[in-house]
Amino acid sequence: MLSTELEHSEDAPMKIFIQAAGWIGTILIVLAYWLVSRQQVTAQSDVYQLMNLIGAIGVGINVFHKKAWPAVALQVIWGIIAIASLILPK
Numbered sequence: 001m002l003s004t005e006l007e008h009s010e011d012a013p014m015k016i017f018i019q020a021a022g023w024i025g026t027i028l029i030v031l032a033y034w035l036v037s038r039q040q041v042t043a044q045s046d047v048y049q050l051m052n053l054i055g056a057i058g059v060g061i062n063v064f065h066k067k068a069w070p071a072v073a074l075q076v077i078w079g080i081i082a083i084a085s086l087i088l089p090k
Contacts, residue, residue: 018065025058029078044090053082 009015032051035041041048060075 018062021058022062023058025055025060025062028052028055028058044085046086049082049085053079053086056082 028051032041032048032055035051036043036048056075056079060072060079063071063075
């Protein structure tokens with residue numbers, strides 16, 4: 001449920017976007033981990049790497065907005081690893 005403050009602020013759409021990006025990113029990263037742990041996908045698969053990349057972007061948007069710099073660094077590194085895994089030969 002949204003707080004009254006969020007519902008009435010002028011930048012409510014942006015705040016909602018930032019929250020949604022963080023939640024979607026979190027769900028994607030956790031789901032990717034679940035799938036690889038259950039051997040439904042491999043860690044080398046494009047699906048797994050894309051889920052991690054998109055998840056890192058979503059969480060990164062959220063933590064950047066909150067100025068949580070260690071978490072921003074983690075998401076940047078997470079995304080770089082996913083990109084490298086997608087483009088470098090396997």
